[in-house]
Amino acid sequence: MMSQDLKPITEIATQIGLSRSDIVQYGTFKAKIPLDIVYQQPRRAKLVLVTSINPTPAGEGKTTMSVGLSQALHRIGVNATAVLREPSMGPTFGMKGGATGGGASRVEPSTAINLHFTGDFHAITAAHNLLAALIDNELFHGSRLHLDPKRVLWKRVLDVNDRALRHIIVGLGGPGQGVVRETGFDITAASEVMAVLTLARDLPDLKTRLSKMVIASQGHDMITVADLGAEDALTAILDEAMMPNLVQTREQTPVIMHGGPFANIAHGCNSIVATEAGLRLSDVVITEAGFGADLGAEKFLDIKAPEANLAPDLAVVVVTLRALRYHGGQSLREINRPNLDALHSGMANLNKHLENLRRFGLPIVVAINQFPADTEEEIEWLLKELADHGVPAALADVFGQGGFGGERLAHLVMQQLDETSSHYAPLYEKTESLEQKIEKIVTSIYGGSGVDYAPAALKTLARLHTWGEDALRVCIAKTQYSLSDNPKLLGRPEGFRVTIRDIDIARGAGYIVPLAGDMIRMPGLPKDPAAYRVHVDDDGMVTGIE
Incomplete structure (x- = not known):
């Protein structure tokens, strides 16, 4: 997208009631919001959490849907702000490419955001x-x-x-x-x-x-x-990084972007201060949590929300027909080929995620992210299946049509916000033991039958008990592709046990990180990394980061 299609960031700031003097500009199209500005006003917005089913390796467009939904809400007259996570250069140059949305529902300036952003x-x-x-x-x-x-x-x-x-x-x-x-x-x-x-x-x-x-x-x-x-030295380095970033969508609607991704190996949510800014400067906040409701949403609801005294008003679950086919047994190479039988089988995965969100007391809307290969027969079947089970759902093509393609979803979201009430409560109490918290996540959210601990994990648990750290929350590092700790167990597996091989301590964050299965916290590059698709012309124009 050319810079002439974007508004100066000062104009975006005015949409959320901020003047030029209220922001710290990073060039023409990026800015930071100082913390004293964030907390000047009381909270007023409804909070919508966007999550998904277990994705395919290609991803299911959760960020794209979040951006498109915020654009659609603006089109129908709602003062909405998307509050999103910052991309990591790991996947930008690795398997997925950039992480600013896609098509007509992208955050801009996308290349700058996917690279160094504001540092x-x-x-x-x-x-x-x-x-x-x-x-x-x-x-x-x-x-x-x-x-x-x-x-x-x-x-x-x-x-x-x-x-x-x-x-x-x-x-x-x-x-x-x-x-x-x-x-x-x-x-x-x-x-x-x-x-x-x-x-x-x-x-x-x-x-x-x-x-x-x-x-x-x-x-x-x-x-x-x-x-x-060393805490003062570290704080000095992070002083400016604490301020949330203000950017815009392709339709020039506000986006507050701050904090890290990767809900499989971290908690995968944007920052509390970014969410606070959205809640105080707009009427509806669209935020996202990484990967499926078993990972990012669970961590949002069990870690971030209690920590920040947040109570989401609605969950939007992004689903694609290709992901349902994948979880229904269709091979990755053929997931774009219509297959009603696979679709029917794959519904088990979606149903589990819906159950999990209901367990947290959240009203739900399903957003069907439409792809060109989707057939009318399959779409009608899915809409009927959801309607028969009392699940509100809407089709959305925000990649191809931007906010216009998400208007049905936007109207449905606003209807549910008006007509339903959230009864949010976290899954566990801080007073429960660390083992009880892990067990609840594995059995209630993943659907497993229990937990096995390797000697290294048991040693760390014993150390934490000695230190009196049972009040820490739990942030399990687990594959995003399955409800289990085995990426090959698709759909809705049952009877599996989750193996915790080790536990990292994140006491400053207020949680522990049990490492489930083969999960590691430093990914590797694929055989054909996205880095090879990046090009820079003689004028410095960068392409290939999407």
């Missing part, structure tokens, strides 16, 4: 790795904590998919190069610093959370950032 990810990476450097420096000098190199828990991060960095040895080259030890890299979106930034309400809260992060275990004690005395 938030770089600030998080720098803060995280400064802490790693301070820890290695402490190992070398031993002037403060006398750390045991074998008990250090803090890795490094990078916002690029790089499997070669998952397990590394540092300090090689002789005594002057540091202490030799094993460590590794996670991707920046999985950093606890990212989680802390997205869950902090303001700078004092950010600093407090950073101070609580655990960097090592020493005997029966935890060693934290506060023990090292």
Whole structure:
């Protein structure tokens, strides 16, 4: 999209009641909203959470639907704001490509957003790795904590998919190069610093959370950032990154974008301050959580919402016919071929996600993301199937038609907001044990029969009990392709058990990260990475990042 088709960000700001002096401009089309501006007004908006069924590897267009729905709401006269997550350069140059929506429902300037944006990810990476450097420096000098190199828990991060960095040895080259030890890299979106930034309400809260992060275990004690005395330095790096970003859609409607993706290996929600900005500056907020309702939505409802005292008014579940066919047994190569039998079988996956959201007490609307290969017969069958079960649903082609293609969905969303009430409640209480919380997620949300723990996970649980950290919430890292921890178990598997092989501690974020199955927190690049499709012409115009 050419820059002349976009409005200056000052004009977008006026749509949500902000003046030029209320924002910090990053060029012509990007800005940040200072935290004191965020909290000037009371909350007033309805909150709509967009989620989906378990996706195919191609994704089901959840961000595109969120953008298109916000555009459609504007078309019917509703003051709506999309509050979304920032893209990671990992998938931008990896399998998926960019993450700003698609077609006529995209956030702009999309290429800039998919690359460096306003530098938030770089600030998080720098803060995280400064802490790693301070820890290695402490190992070398031993002037403060006398750390045991074998008990250090803090890795490094990078916002690029790089499997070669998952397990590394540092300090090689002789005594002057540091202490030799094993460590590794996670991707920046999985950093606890990212989680802390997205869950902090303001700078004092950010600093407090950073101070609580655990960097090592020493005997029966935890060693934290506060023990090292590094929280002020980290906060200084993250000062500007704490401010949510303001951009626009292709139809020049406001988007507040802030915080990290990856609900399979992190909590996968945008920041609390971004959501607060939307709730205080508009009448309806359309927000998203990563992947299916078993991952991002569960984490939104069990981690972010209680932390921020949020109560979503409605859930929109994005579904595609191709995903239903996929979960009904149709091969990935043939998921665009009509198949009513596969569609019928795949409904089990959608039904489980609908059950999960009802368990949280949320009213539901199903958004059918239309693709060119979808047949009228299949669409009619799905609409009838949902209507027979009392599930409101609407077809939407926001990729091809933008806001116009989502007007039926927008009217349905507003009708449900007017006529239904949310009875939201989280799945578990903070007072329950960590094992009880994990068990509830596995049995109630995934539909599994129970949990098995590897020795490393049991050791971490015992350590957490000793430290008195049972009040932490749970953020399970699990494959997005299945309700189970096995990506090959599609549809609605039953009788499976989930294996927790290890547990990462994110005390500053307020949760633990049980690693289920083979999940890792540093992805690798595919055989044909999207990086090879990126081109830059002699005038500096970048193409191929979509």
